[in-house]
Amino acid sequence: MFGSRKTHEDAQSSDKQPVNDDAARADPAPQREAEQKKGRPTPKRSQQESVRRQPLVSKDRKVANQKAKEAQRKDRDRARIGMMNGEEKYLTRRDKGPQRRYVRDYIDARFSIGEIFIPAAILILVIAFTQPVQIQQYFTYAVWGLLVLIILDGFILNYILKGRLRAKFGEMERGLTFYAIMRSVQLRPLRMPKPQVKRRQYPE
Template sequence: MLGWKKNTSEPDVNSVTPESVTSPTQPGKKGRPTPKRRESEAARRRPLVPDDRQAAKKANREEARKARMTQREAMARGDEKALPARDRGPIKRFIRNTVDSRLSIGEILLPLMLIVLVLMFIRVQAVVFFAMILVWGIVIAGILDAVLMWRRTKKAIIEKFGEEPPRGSASYAVMRSFQMRISRMPKPQVKRGDKSWKA
Protein backbone atom coordinates (compact mmCIF):
# COMPACT_ATOMS: atom_id res chain seq x y z
CA MET A 1 0.00 0.00 0.00
CA LEU A 2 1.18 3.51 -0.84
CA GLY A 3 0.34 4.87 2.60
CA TRP A 4 2.23 2.17 4.48
CA LYS A 5 5.34 3.30 6.23
CA LYS A 6 8.20 1.24 7.39
CA ASN A 7 8.19 0.61 11.15
CA THR A 8 10.95 2.75 12.54
CA SER A 9 11.07 0.76 15.78
CA GLU A 10 12.80 -2.18 14.08
CA PRO A 11 16.56 -1.95 14.35
CA ASP A 12 18.54 -1.60 11.22
CA VAL A 13 20.75 -4.64 10.75
CA ASN A 14 23.44 -2.54 9.23
CA SER A 15 23.38 -0.20 12.21
CA VAL A 16 24.25 -2.92 14.74
CA THR A 17 27.75 -2.37 15.95
CA PRO A 18 30.06 -5.05 17.38
CA GLU A 19 29.92 -3.31 20.77
CA SER A 20 26.17 -3.91 20.98
CA VAL A 21 26.60 -7.66 20.78
CA THR A 22 26.82 -9.26 24.20
CA SER A 23 30.37 -10.29 24.90
CA PRO A 24 30.86 -13.93 25.94
CA THR A 25 33.02 -12.73 28.79
CA GLN A 26 30.38 -10.32 30.12
CA PRO A 27 29.62 -10.81 33.83
CA GLY A 28 26.89 -13.35 34.40
CA LYS A 29 27.84 -15.38 31.35
CA LYS A 30 29.84 -18.62 31.26
CA GLY A 31 32.34 -17.37 28.72
CA ARG A 32 32.58 -20.85 27.15
CA PRO A 33 30.29 -23.16 25.19
CA THR A 34 28.18 -25.69 27.08
CA PRO A 35 29.94 -29.08 26.95
CA LYS A 36 28.15 -31.91 25.26
CA ARG A 37 26.74 -34.73 27.32
CA ARG A 38 29.25 -37.16 25.89
CA GLU A 39 32.13 -34.93 26.95
CA SER A 40 30.74 -34.49 30.48
CA GLU A 41 30.36 -38.24 30.97
CA ALA A 42 33.87 -38.83 29.68
CA ALA A 43 35.27 -36.29 32.16
CA ARG A 44 33.48 -37.93 35.06
CA ARG A 45 34.42 -41.44 34.05
CA ARG A 46 37.35 -42.85 36.01
CA PRO A 47 39.13 -46.13 35.37
CA LEU A 48 38.34 -48.91 37.85
CA VAL A 49 41.94 -50.05 37.75
CA PRO A 50 44.49 -47.26 38.29
CA ASP A 51 47.07 -46.77 35.59
CA ASP A 52 50.00 -47.12 38.02
CA ARG A 53 49.29 -50.31 39.95
CA GLN A 54 52.62 -50.17 41.76
CA ALA A 55 51.80 -46.74 43.18
CA ALA A 56 48.30 -47.92 44.15
CA LYS A 57 49.71 -50.91 46.05
CA LYS A 58 52.18 -48.68 47.83
CA ALA A 59 49.39 -46.28 48.83
CA ASN A 60 47.26 -49.17 50.11
CA ARG A 61 50.16 -50.52 52.19
CA GLU A 62 50.75 -47.08 53.67
CA GLU A 63 47.07 -46.72 54.61
CA ALA A 64 47.06 -50.19 56.18
CA ARG A 65 50.23 -49.34 58.16
CA LYS A 66 48.67 -46.14 59.48
CA ALA A 67 45.50 -48.01 60.44
CA ARG A 68 47.55 -50.59 62.38
CA MET A 69 49.49 -47.86 64.17
CA THR A 70 46.27 -46.09 65.14
CA GLN A 71 44.80 -49.39 66.37
CA ARG A 72 47.91 -50.19 68.41
CA GLU A 73 48.05 -46.73 69.98
CA ALA A 74 44.38 -46.95 70.97
CA MET A 75 44.97 -50.41 72.42
CA ALA A 76 47.99 -49.20 74.39
CA ARG A 77 45.83 -46.42 75.89
CA GLY A 78 43.27 -48.98 76.98
CA ASP A 79 40.54 -47.74 74.64
CA GLU A 80 37.71 -50.25 74.99
CA LYS A 81 36.81 -50.10 71.28
CA ALA A 82 40.34 -51.07 70.26
CA LEU A 83 40.85 -53.85 72.81
CA PRO A 84 40.47 -57.54 71.93
CA ALA A 85 37.64 -59.44 73.58
CA ARG A 86 39.85 -60.90 76.33
CA ASP A 87 40.80 -57.39 77.56
CA ARG A 88 37.38 -55.73 77.46
CA GLY A 89 35.09 -54.91 80.32
CA PRO A 90 35.33 -53.18 83.69
CA ILE A 91 36.37 -56.37 85.48
CA LYS A 92 39.36 -56.91 83.20
CA ARG A 93 40.33 -53.28 83.66
CA PHE A 94 40.07 -53.77 87.43
CA ILE A 95 42.37 -56.79 87.20
CA ARG A 96 44.93 -54.89 85.14
CA ASN A 97 44.93 -51.97 87.55
CA THR A 98 45.33 -54.33 90.50
CA VAL A 99 48.36 -56.03 88.93
CA ASP A 100 49.91 -52.80 87.70
CA SER A 101 49.58 -51.00 91.03
CA ARG A 102 51.84 -53.50 92.80
CA LEU A 103 55.34 -54.93 92.38
CA SER A 104 55.07 -58.60 91.50
CA ILE A 105 57.89 -61.04 92.16
CA GLY A 106 57.29 -62.62 88.76
CA GLU A 107 58.36 -59.39 87.05
CA ILE A 108 62.02 -59.96 87.88
CA LEU A 109 61.98 -63.53 86.56
CA LEU A 110 62.80 -62.68 82.94
CA PRO A 111 65.70 -60.31 83.77
CA LEU A 112 67.01 -62.97 86.17
CA MET A 113 66.88 -65.60 83.43
CA LEU A 114 69.01 -63.36 81.22
CA ILE A 115 71.57 -63.00 84.01
CA VAL A 116 71.68 -66.77 84.49
CA LEU A 117 72.18 -67.23 80.75
CA VAL A 118 75.24 -64.98 80.93
CA LEU A 119 76.57 -66.85 83.99
CA MET A 120 76.35 -70.12 82.05
CA PHE A 121 79.30 -68.98 79.94
CA ILE A 122 81.53 -68.61 83.01
CA ARG A 123 81.60 -72.39 83.36
CA VAL A 124 82.17 -72.21 87.10
CA GLN A 125 80.17 -75.04 88.60
CA ALA A 126 79.46 -73.28 91.88
CA VAL A 127 78.25 -70.10 90.17
CA VAL A 128 75.99 -72.02 87.78
CA PHE A 129 74.55 -74.08 90.62
CA PHE A 130 73.85 -70.99 92.74
CA ALA A 131 72.22 -69.24 89.74
CA MET A 132 69.92 -72.20 89.04
CA ILE A 133 68.87 -72.38 92.70
CA LEU A 134 68.14 -68.66 92.63
CA VAL A 135 66.04 -68.96 89.47
CA TRP A 136 63.94 -71.82 90.84
CA GLY A 137 63.49 -69.96 94.11
CA ILE A 138 62.21 -66.89 92.27
CA VAL A 139 59.87 -69.05 90.16
CA ILE A 140 58.31 -70.65 93.24
CA ALA A 141 58.07 -67.32 95.06
CA GLY A 142 56.52 -65.72 91.98
CA ILE A 143 53.87 -68.43 91.71
CA LEU A 144 52.95 -68.11 95.38
CA ASP A 145 52.83 -64.33 95.09
CA ALA A 146 50.58 -64.57 92.01
CA VAL A 147 48.20 -67.01 93.71
CA LEU A 148 47.83 -64.80 96.77
CA MET A 149 47.37 -61.75 94.56
CA TRP A 150 44.58 -63.45 92.64
CA ARG A 151 42.76 -64.55 95.78
CA ARG A 152 42.70 -60.96 97.04
CA THR A 153 41.73 -59.64 93.60
CA LYS A 154 38.88 -62.13 93.22
CA LYS A 155 37.48 -61.14 96.61
CA ALA A 156 37.70 -57.45 95.69
CA ILE A 157 35.90 -58.10 92.37
CA ILE A 158 33.01 -59.84 94.09
CA GLU A 159 32.69 -57.00 96.61
CA LYS A 160 32.83 -54.29 93.96
CA PHE A 161 30.83 -55.81 91.10
CA GLY A 162 28.65 -58.29 92.98
CA GLU A 163 29.56 -61.17 90.66
CA GLU A 164 32.22 -63.77 90.04
CA PRO A 165 34.99 -62.78 87.63
CA PRO A 166 34.58 -64.24 84.12
CA ARG A 167 36.21 -67.49 83.13
CA GLY A 168 39.93 -67.19 82.46
CA SER A 169 40.41 -64.18 84.72
CA ALA A 170 42.80 -66.04 87.03
CA SER A 171 45.24 -66.90 84.24
CA TYR A 172 44.78 -63.37 82.86
CA ALA A 173 45.94 -61.86 86.16
CA VAL A 174 48.77 -64.33 86.74
CA MET A 175 50.19 -63.98 83.23
CA ARG A 176 50.17 -60.20 83.50
CA SER A 177 51.93 -60.33 86.86
CA PHE A 178 54.79 -62.32 85.28
CA GLN A 179 55.24 -59.83 82.45
CA MET A 180 57.69 -56.96 82.73
CA ARG A 181 55.81 -53.73 83.28
CA ILE A 182 57.24 -52.14 80.14
CA SER A 183 56.03 -54.99 77.93
CA ARG A 184 52.44 -55.19 79.21
CA MET A 185 49.63 -54.54 76.76
CA PRO A 186 47.46 -52.55 77.27
CA LYS A 187 49.99 -50.27 78.92
CA PRO A 188 49.62 -49.75 82.70
CA GLN A 189 47.22 -46.90 83.45
CA VAL A 190 48.11 -46.60 87.16
CA LYS A 191 51.36 -46.08 89.03
CA ARG A 192 52.82 -48.49 91.55
CA GLY A 193 51.26 -48.06 94.96
CA ASP A 194 48.38 -45.98 93.57
CA LYS A 195 45.07 -47.02 95.16
CA SER A 196 42.99 -43.99 94.16
CA TRP A 197 41.50 -45.82 91.16
CA LYS A 198 39.68 -48.19 93.51
CA ALA A 199 37.53 -45.38 94.93
Protein backbone atom coordinates in the same frame (compact mmCIF):
# COMPACT_ATOMS: atom_id res chain seq x y z
CA MET B 1 50.95 -55.07 -44.08
CA PHE B 2 52.68 -52.18 -42.36
CA GLY B 3 49.40 -50.70 -41.29
CA SER B 4 48.16 -53.91 -39.70
CA ARG B 5 51.48 -54.45 -37.91
CA LYS B 6 51.37 -50.94 -36.47
CA THR B 7 47.85 -51.44 -35.29
CA HIS B 8 48.83 -54.70 -33.55
CA GLU B 9 51.79 -53.01 -31.77
CA ASP B 10 49.58 -50.15 -30.61
CA ALA B 11 47.17 -52.66 -29.11
CA GLN B 12 50.01 -54.44 -27.26
CA SER B 13 51.42 -51.16 -25.94
CA SER B 14 48.00 -50.15 -24.71
CA ASP B 15 47.75 -53.46 -22.84
CA LYS B 16 51.11 -52.78 -21.14
CA GLN B 17 50.11 -49.30 -19.91
CA PRO B 18 49.70 -49.08 -16.08
CA VAL B 19 46.22 -49.28 -14.72
CA ASN B 20 44.74 -46.02 -13.54
CA ASP B 21 45.18 -45.43 -9.77
CA ASP B 22 41.53 -44.56 -9.30
CA ALA B 23 40.44 -47.80 -10.87
CA ALA B 24 42.92 -49.80 -8.79
CA ARG B 25 41.55 -48.55 -5.50
CA ALA B 26 39.07 -50.74 -3.73
CA ASP B 27 35.46 -49.90 -3.98
CA PRO B 28 34.59 -47.79 -0.90
CA ALA B 29 30.96 -48.93 -0.95
CA PRO B 30 31.47 -51.96 1.38
CA GLN B 31 33.39 -49.77 3.85
CA ARG B 32 30.58 -47.20 3.91
CA GLU B 33 28.04 -49.95 4.46
CA ALA B 34 30.10 -51.30 7.44
CA GLU B 35 30.32 -47.83 8.97
CA GLN B 36 26.56 -47.36 8.60
CA LYS B 37 25.95 -50.68 10.37
CA LYS B 38 28.26 -49.74 13.29
CA GLY B 39 26.85 -46.25 13.50
CA ARG B 40 30.34 -44.73 13.61
CA PRO B 41 33.26 -44.39 11.22
CA THR B 42 36.00 -46.98 11.30
CA PRO B 43 38.90 -45.57 13.36
CA LYS B 44 42.25 -45.05 11.72
CA ARG B 45 45.16 -47.31 12.49
CA SER B 46 46.97 -44.55 14.35
CA GLN B 47 43.95 -44.03 16.59
CA GLN B 48 43.71 -47.74 17.35
CA GLU B 49 47.39 -47.89 18.27
CA SER B 50 47.07 -44.88 20.57
CA VAL B 51 44.18 -46.56 22.35
CA ARG B 52 46.23 -49.73 22.83
CA ARG B 53 49.11 -47.72 24.30
CA GLN B 54 46.87 -46.30 27.06
CA PRO B 55 47.36 -47.91 30.51
CA LEU B 56 44.93 -50.60 31.57
CA VAL B 57 44.21 -48.75 34.84
CA SER B 58 43.24 -45.12 34.60
CA LYS B 59 45.03 -42.45 36.61
CA ASP B 60 41.87 -41.67 38.58
CA ARG B 61 41.62 -45.28 39.68
CA LYS B 62 45.26 -45.34 40.75
CA VAL B 63 44.76 -42.20 42.81
CA ALA B 64 41.63 -43.67 44.41
CA ASN B 65 43.49 -46.89 45.30
CA GLN B 66 46.35 -44.93 46.81
CA LYS B 67 43.94 -42.88 48.91
CA ALA B 68 42.16 -46.05 50.07
CA LYS B 69 45.47 -47.67 51.10
CA GLU B 70 46.52 -44.52 52.93
CA ALA B 71 43.19 -44.45 54.80
CA GLN B 72 43.58 -48.13 55.76
CA ARG B 73 47.10 -47.51 57.03
CA LYS B 74 45.89 -44.61 59.17
CA ASP B 75 43.08 -46.76 60.56
CA ARG B 76 45.54 -49.52 61.48
CA ASP B 77 47.86 -47.03 63.17
CA ARG B 78 44.95 -45.51 65.07
CA ALA B 79 43.77 -48.96 66.18
CA ARG B 80 47.28 -49.91 67.32
CA ILE B 81 47.68 -46.71 69.33
CA GLY B 82 44.19 -47.12 70.79
CA MET B 83 44.95 -50.69 71.84
CA MET B 84 48.24 -49.65 73.45
CA ASN B 85 46.44 -46.90 75.39
CA GLY B 86 43.73 -49.27 76.57
CA GLU B 87 40.83 -47.74 74.63
CA GLU B 88 37.94 -50.18 74.93
CA LYS B 89 36.81 -50.23 71.30
CA TYR B 90 40.30 -51.10 70.07
CA LEU B 91 41.05 -53.86 72.58
CA THR B 92 41.06 -57.52 71.67
CA ARG B 93 38.52 -59.89 73.18
CA ARG B 94 41.16 -61.05 75.65
CA ASP B 95 41.47 -57.55 77.15
CA LYS B 96 37.90 -56.22 76.85
CA GLY B 97 35.60 -55.66 79.78
CA PRO B 98 35.57 -53.65 83.01
CA GLN B 99 36.82 -56.55 85.14
CA ARG B 100 39.87 -57.12 82.97
CA ARG B 101 40.62 -53.40 83.05
CA TYR B 102 40.38 -53.51 86.83
CA VAL B 103 42.77 -56.49 86.93
CA ARG B 104 45.27 -54.68 84.69
CA ASP B 105 45.19 -51.56 86.82
CA TYR B 106 45.66 -53.55 90.02
CA ILE B 107 48.56 -55.58 88.60
CA ASP B 108 50.25 -52.45 87.23
CA ALA B 109 49.90 -50.65 90.58
CA ARG B 110 51.64 -53.37 92.63
CA PHE B 111 55.10 -54.87 92.45
CA SER B 112 55.00 -58.57 91.57
CA ILE B 113 57.85 -60.96 92.22
CA GLY B 114 57.30 -62.42 88.78
CA GLU B 115 58.60 -59.21 87.22
CA ILE B 116 62.18 -60.17 88.10
CA PHE B 117 61.90 -63.70 86.70
CA ILE B 118 62.93 -62.82 83.12
CA PRO B 119 65.99 -60.74 84.16
CA ALA B 120 66.97 -63.51 86.61
CA ALA B 121 66.68 -66.16 83.90
CA ILE B 122 68.94 -64.13 81.59
CA LEU B 123 71.48 -63.72 84.41
CA ILE B 124 71.47 -67.47 85.04
CA LEU B 125 72.18 -68.18 81.38
CA VAL B 126 75.14 -65.82 81.41
CA ILE B 127 76.53 -67.37 84.59
CA ALA B 128 76.06 -70.88 83.22
CA PHE B 129 78.53 -70.12 80.41
CA THR B 130 81.04 -68.03 82.33
CA GLN B 131 81.30 -69.32 85.93
CA PRO B 132 82.53 -72.56 87.52
CA VAL B 133 80.16 -75.40 88.28
CA GLN B 134 80.07 -74.67 92.05
CA ILE B 135 78.80 -71.13 91.49
CA GLN B 136 76.29 -72.35 88.92
CA GLN B 137 74.76 -74.64 91.54
CA TYR B 138 74.11 -71.75 93.89
CA PHE B 139 72.35 -69.83 91.18
CA THR B 140 70.31 -72.89 90.29
CA TYR B 141 69.05 -73.03 93.90
CA ALA B 142 68.28 -69.31 93.65
CA VAL B 143 66.16 -69.88 90.56
CA TRP B 144 64.15 -72.62 92.25
CA GLY B 145 63.63 -70.38 95.25
CA LEU B 146 62.47 -67.59 92.94
CA LEU B 147 59.94 -69.92 91.30
CA VAL B 148 58.54 -70.84 94.70
CA LEU B 149 58.16 -67.17 95.59
CA ILE B 150 56.42 -66.47 92.26
CA ILE B 151 53.92 -69.27 92.91
CA LEU B 152 53.19 -67.99 96.42
CA ASP B 153 52.79 -64.46 95.09
CA GLY B 154 50.34 -65.80 92.50
CA PHE B 155 48.18 -67.38 95.22
CA ILE B 156 48.19 -64.15 97.21
CA LEU B 157 47.34 -62.12 94.10
CA ASN B 158 44.48 -64.44 93.21
CA TYR B 159 43.05 -64.25 96.74
CA ILE B 160 43.17 -60.45 96.81
CA LEU B 161 41.68 -60.02 93.34
CA LYS B 162 38.79 -62.40 94.02
CA GLY B 163 37.78 -60.39 97.06
CA ARG B 164 38.09 -57.06 95.26
CA LEU B 165 36.24 -58.17 92.11
CA ARG B 166 33.37 -59.74 94.04
CA ALA B 167 33.04 -56.64 96.17
CA LYS B 168 32.98 -54.34 93.14
CA PHE B 169 31.24 -56.41 90.44
CA GLY B 170 29.36 -59.04 92.43
CA GLU B 171 31.06 -61.96 90.68
CA MET B 172 34.35 -62.83 89.01
CA GLU B 173 34.64 -63.71 85.35
CA ARG B 174 36.23 -66.97 84.32
CA GLY B 175 39.86 -66.87 83.25
CA LEU B 176 40.81 -63.77 85.22
CA THR B 177 43.22 -65.64 87.49
CA PHE B 178 45.35 -66.80 84.58
CA TYR B 179 45.04 -63.36 82.97
CA ALA B 180 46.32 -61.67 86.14
CA ILE B 181 49.23 -64.07 86.69
CA MET B 182 50.42 -63.83 83.09
CA ARG B 183 50.44 -60.04 83.28
CA SER B 184 52.21 -60.06 86.64
CA VAL B 185 55.21 -62.02 85.30
CA GLN B 186 55.75 -59.60 82.43
CA LEU B 187 58.12 -56.67 82.67
CA ARG B 188 56.13 -53.51 83.20
CA PRO B 189 57.44 -51.68 80.07
CA LEU B 190 56.54 -54.68 77.88
CA ARG B 191 52.94 -55.07 79.01
CA MET B 192 50.19 -54.66 76.44
CA PRO B 193 48.01 -52.66 76.77
CA LYS B 194 50.41 -50.26 78.41
CA PRO B 195 49.95 -49.54 82.13
CA GLN B 196 47.55 -46.67 82.69
CA VAL B 197 48.28 -46.21 86.42
CA LYS B 198 51.37 -45.50 88.46
CA ARG B 199 52.88 -47.68 91.17
CA ARG B 200 50.65 -47.92 94.28
CA GLN B 201 47.82 -46.19 92.39
CA TYR B 202 45.32 -48.97 93.04
CA PRO B 203 41.85 -48.91 91.50
CA GLU B 204 38.94 -48.30 93.87
